Amino acid sequence: MTSDFDIVVIGAGVVGTAIARDLSRFKLKVALLEARPDFGDESSKGNSALMTSGIEIAPDSLEYRLVQRGYARYLEEAPALGLPMRKVGALTLAWSDEQCAILEEEFERVRALGHQDFYRLESAEIYSRWPNFGPGIRMALWAPEEGIADPFSTPYAYVLDAVTNGVEFRHSWPVQSVDRLQNGWALHSADRNVVRARLVINASGLRADIVEALAGYNDFEMRPRRGQYLVLDKAARAIHDVIAMPTPTPKGRGILISPTIFGNVIVGPTAEDVDDRDDRATTVDGIKLLKEAMATMVPGLTAIPVNTAYAGMRPATNYSDYRIIPRFDHDWLTVAGIRSTGFSGALGIAEHVIGLIVPHVFDVRPKGSLSPVSVPDLSEPSNRLLKNGERSGADPAYAEMLCHCECISVGEVRDALASPVPPQTIKGLKRRTRAMFGRCQGFYCGARVQAMFDERSKP
Amino acid sequence: MKAAIGNPRVLIVGAGPAGLAAAAELARSGVSDVLIIDRDDSPGGLPRFCHHPGFGLEYARWPYSGPAFAKKMLGQLQDTPVRISMGTTLLSIENGPVCEVIGPEFGHAQLEPQVVIVATGIREANRGNRVVPGVRPAQGILTTGLLQQLVHRNVSLPSYLRRLVVVGTEHVSFSAILTARHAGIRVVALIGADERVQSYSAAGWLARALGINIHLRSEIVSIAGTSERVEAVRVRKDRVTRDIACDGVLFSAGWIPETVALANGPMLIDAMTKGPIVDQAMRTSIPGVFAAGNVLRGVETSGFAALEGKRAGAMAAMAVAGKIPSGQARETRKMAQSRVPQHWDHSLPEPLELSDRWRPARFRDAYERQT
Numbered sequence: 143m144t145s146d147f148d149i150v151v152i153g154a155g156v157v158g159t160a161i162a163r164d165l166s167r168f169k170l171k172v173a174l175l176e177a178r179p180d181f182g183d184e185s186s187k188g189n190s191a192l193m194t195s196g197i198e199i200a201p202d203s204l205e206y207r208l209v210q211r212g213y214a215r216y217l218e219e220a221p222a223l224g225l226p227m228r229k230v231g232a233l234t235l236a237w238s239d240e241q242c243a244i245l246e247e248e249f250e251r252v253r254a255l256g257h258q259d260f261y262r263l264e265s266a267e268i269y270s271r272w273p274n275f276g277p278g279i280r281m282a283l284w285a286p287e288e289g290i291a292d293p294f295s296t297p298y299a300y301v302l303d304a305v306t307n308g309v310e311f312r313h314s315w316p317v318q319s320v321d322r323l324q325n326g327w328a329l330h331s332a333d334r335n336v337v338r339a340r341l342v343i344n345a346s347g348l349r350a351d352i353v354e355a356l357a358g359y360n361d362f363e364m365r366p367r368r369g370q371y372l373v374l375d376k377a378a379r380a381i382h383d384v385i386a387m388p389t390p391t392p393k394g395r396g397i398l399i400s401p402t403i404f405g406n407v408i409v410g411p412t413a414e415d416v417d418d419r420d421d422r423a424t425t426v427d428g429i430k431l432l433k434e435a436m437a438t439m440v441p442g443l444t445a446i447p448v449n450t451a452y453a454g455m456r457p458a459t460n461y462s463d464y465r466i467i468p469r470f471d472h473d474w475l476t477v478a479g480i481r482s483t484g485f486s487g488a489l490g491i492a493e494h495v496i497g498l499i500v501p502h503v504f505d506v507r508p509k510g511s512l513s514p515v516s517v518p519d520l521s522e523p524s525n526r527l528l529k530n531g532e533r534s535g536a537d538p539a540y541a542e543m544l545c546h547c548e549c550i551s552v553g554e555v556r557d558a559l560a561s562p563v564p565p566q567t568i569k570g571l572k573r574r575t576r577a578m579f580g581r582c583q584g585f586y587c588g589a590r591v592q593a594m595f596d597e598r599s600k601p
Numbered sequence: 602m603k604a605a606i607g608n609p610r611v612l613i614v615g616a617g618p619a620g621l622a623a624a625a626e627l628a629r630s631g632v633s634d635v636l637i638i639d640r641d642d643s644p645g646g647l648p649r650f651c652h653h654p655g656f657g658l659e660y661a662r663w664p665y666s667g668p669a670f671a672k673k674m675l676g677q678l679q680d681t682p683v684r685i686s687m688g689t690t691l692l693s694i695e696n697g698p699v700c701e702v703i704g705p706e707f708g709h710a711q712l713e714p715q716v717v718i719v720a721t722g723i724r725e726a727n728r729g730n731r732v733v734p735g736v737r738p739a740q741g742i743l744t745t746g747l748l749q750q751l752v753h754r755n756v757s758l759p760s761y762l763r764r765l766v767v768v769g770t771e772h773v774s775f776s777a778i779l780t781a782r783h784a785g786i787r788v789v790a791l792i793g794a795d796e797r798v799q800s801y802s803a804a805g806w807l808a809r810a811l812g813i814n815i816h817l818r819s820e821i822v823s824i825a826g827t828s829e830r831v832e833a834v835r836v837r838k839d840r841v842t843r844d845i846a847c848d849g850v851l852f853s854a855g856w857i858p859e860t861v862a863l864a865n866g867p868m869l870i871d872a873m874t875k876g877p878i879v880d881q882a883m884r885t886s887i888p889g890v891f892a893a894g895n896v897l898r899g900v901e902t903s904g905f906a907a908l909e910g911k912r913a914g915a916m917a918a919m920a921v922a923g924k925i926p927s928g929q930a931r932e933t934r935k936m937a938q939s940r941v942p943q944h945w946d947h948s949l950p951e952p953l954e955l956s957d958r959w960r961p962a963r964f965r966d967a968y969e970r971q972t
């Protein structure tokens with residue numbers, strides 16, 4: 143089967159879905175192709191979900207500009223999409239003389255850029271506001287605007303919005319080879335489907351180099367970097383409710399301890415260069431590092447039960463900045479190397495991409511009317527319970543709880559299964575609802591959730 | 602939240618052996634207006650999913666199968682005015698007692714019963730709770746409870762799942778072996794941290810006769826495979842590690858009382874047992890709230906849980922009738938932590954009419970034996 147599009151976006155990570163959503167605002171025929179059965183199943187699934195304003199990024203980079211825009215757009219657009227965000231603030235901590243010196247310098251640097259909402263805190267103030275930190279902290283930088291958001295619902299909202307407004311989303315569609323046409327490209331899948339596009343946007347994240355090579359480009363190399371995490375039970379939030387991280391080193395930001403939008407606390411990520419980009423296993427050594435970081439920074443957390451451990455893979459390249467490379471004479475646009483800020487930067491990246499394309503490549507107008515889209519707010523069980531209580535009069539399925547740890551009702555799981563972008567796997571259902579993501583990890587609800595999923599999948 | 606409608610006199614949370622036994626005892630004592638709520642879709646508690654014999658011995662003097670024991674417990678409530686509301690979840694308990702619940706019957710509501718009995722049971726520690734490193738496939742990493750529920754509910758297991766490694770050597774680990782066999786899955790190895798099998802030694806012989814390798818003094822180091830499936834587990838014994846090829850891993854035991862609805866309220870929880878602190882009348886630290894069954898600690902048999910529920914029912918009936926105070930006595934002698942009960946109140950009468958069947962000595966002994 144062959145179909146024709148103006149633009150094809152390869153890769154439905156947070157970046158590709160954001161681009162597809164912005165493209166859906168124009169009179170263009172757009173397809174979003176994804177190799178995996180669901181969106182957001184690669185780099186975009188295992189991150190810290192910090193919504194960062196970008197202050198820590200080198201100001202002469204494209205990343206700095208796009209993350210700032212991404213953050214601003216998120217604040218503006220997330221509420222209408224139903225996406226929760228909490229400005230919990232971030233603390234960068236120093237224990238040694240050397241670290242203090244680095245933070246002093248960083249403080250001057252960031253202030254000089256014009257960021258006023260950025261503070262230098264002395265030890266006494268830190269301990270009076272956050273008494274649970276371990277001993278020895280000498281100073282900290284305080285960035286109160288830094289936030290946390292929902293890592294799964296965010297790309298879900300983007301893809302749902304894109305699809306609702308005319309983009310064709312094809313999952314399980316790995317681009318395996320490409321042919322140059324007079325105008326544009328023909329893309330071939332493993333099972334011999336063909337899609338033709340006048341412009342291809344390569345947003346294939348962790349595998350961007352492989353897709354680039356199909357078209358004959360090799361401007362960068364992937365340097366996948368793994369990050370492991372521990373997820374602590376919700377009891378942890380009574381002890382720790384702020385983003386806390388050590389003074390950065392040339393190697394990176396270090397292991398942070400942060401609340402999640404769901405009310406847990408995460409400890410991570412490690413930063414390990416790995417050979418196999420698919421090796422998202424947690425390791426004995428990684429977990430040891432995380433436990434040590436926890437014991438140093440917030441010792442009280444070591445008594446809190448662990449719910450689970452996971453790892454993510456950063457789509458880093460041999461460059462530190464984003465690799466956004468227009469090749470419009472070849473009808474190809476590369477959007478890669480979105481290493482460690484893509485969750486925050488996605489909307490800024492999408493806006494930048496539209497700016498490159500419209501009107502220079504496609505001289506088109508915005509659509510007259512759009513259909514609004516919103517996703518369920520999965521952040522706090524208490525909000526959900528209130529809402530479920532209210533609508534249970536009309537539909538009792540919202541009052542029948544299925545996942546007891548996260549308080550997810552039968553009605554909510556049923557709704558997720560009936561989505562215009564339905565889950566293709568049990569993991570996809572988990573991410574859309576949070577069922578089985580709690581402390582029991584499916585001991586109580588796993589069988590019933592699987593049964594509901596199987597029921598839907600029956601021919 | 603809706604205001605209280607039709608407050609029951611006694612609210613029992615959990616329709617497992619402990620909750621059902623408490624209800625039967627309350628009915629026998631003539632307390633009317635007892636409501637059991639349970640968040641699952643049908644009553645009976647955990648035994649419902651477990652089809653081999655060995656349930657209810659201490660309570661009913663017969664080793665029923667799990668579902669048969671659940672049926673027997675429910676049968677006791679026939680012709681009594683006890684009501685059961687399924688799909689109703691307890692969310693929190695405050696002093697009062699005031700219970701926040703949600704369910705199709707009540708919506709999101711507050712109930713203010715005179716007496717509450719918490720019998721919410723226990724679960725097993727999963728792979729995440731134990732922080733076992735390695736790959737994280739979507740399927741193939743189980744607990745006994747999850748496997749038994751999948752089999753009971755006829756949910757199809759991954760077709761490649763033929764060889765299973767079971768972590769743990771307690772009774773429940775052998776329960777897992779039986780269920781796996783029933784589902785056509787071969788258990789290839791059993792891994793235990795202790796010197797010897799924690800269940801009956803006969804269970805160990807039986808397992809070996811079935812061709813299961815038992816690795817004692819061993820620990821699971823990591824899980825190998827892909828993002829789709831398990832391929833092996835790495836096991837360490839005396840600093841030597843080896844890989845055991847398998848398609849799935851089942852974590853058994855590692856008991857954690859189900860206190861999600863209690864965690865943010867005023868009820869005192871024991872640091873060691875992780876269950877509510879009770880006295881021998883099963884009274885918790887919230888006046889009017891009793892607790893019984895495996896929510897008190899890991900783990901006792903279903904028959905024992907039922908006996909405890911019966912005791913809580915009897916004591917609650919006395920509290921309803923004003924024969925004993927509904928709160929813990931202040932001068933209660935504090936017993937060593939991590940034993941159940943954590944308090945012994947010498948001013949309380951032992952309900953005589955039940956003592957022969959309760960075998961209080963064994964009961965009290967079992968209480969104090971817990972570590």
Ligand SMILES: Cc1cc2nc3c(=O)[nH]c(=O)nc-3n(C[C@H](O)[C@H](O)[C@H](O)COP(=O)(O)OP(=O)(O)OC[C@H]3O[C@@H](n4cnc5c(N)ncnc54)[C@H](O)[C@@H]3O)c2cc1C
Nearest residue numbers: 153155157177185186189192317347369456483484485486
């Ligand atoms: C440990 C860690 C912590 C992080 N923390 C943060 C944070 O706190 N804040 C923040 O803003 N960012 C954070 N990030 C960064 C953020 O997660 C990434 O920048 C972002 O997910 C990159 O998204 P992407 O869409 O570019 O890539 P991906 O998510 O990898 O998406 C690419 C998609 O393309 C698909 N694909 C690949 N090849 C093909 C093909 N041939 N055909 C079709 N489809 C294909 C893939 O299946 C995938 O779905 C973190 C990342 C990691 C790993």
Ligand SMILES: Cc1cc2nc3c(=O)[nH]c(=O)nc-3n(C[C@H](O)[C@H](O)[C@H](O)COP(=O)(O)OP(=O)(O)OC[C@H]3O[C@@H](n4cnc5c(N)ncnc54)[C@H](O)[C@@H]3O)c2cc1C
Nearest residue numbers: 615617618619639640646647691721722894895902903906
């Ligand atoms: C896998 C497994 C195998 C076992 N095998 C045996 C065996 O062979 N023989 C034996 O004697 N014992 C066995 N046991 C132990 C036995 O199941 C328990 O002793 C018994 O079920 C404990 O009864 P209970 O009433 O305390 O709790 P449960 O049976 O766990 O019942 C608790 C009930 O409370 C409900 N509930 C929990 N929280 C809430 C809430 N917040 N709101 C509303 N309802 C709630 C649950 O839905 C459940 O129905 C096994 C246990 C397991 C896990």
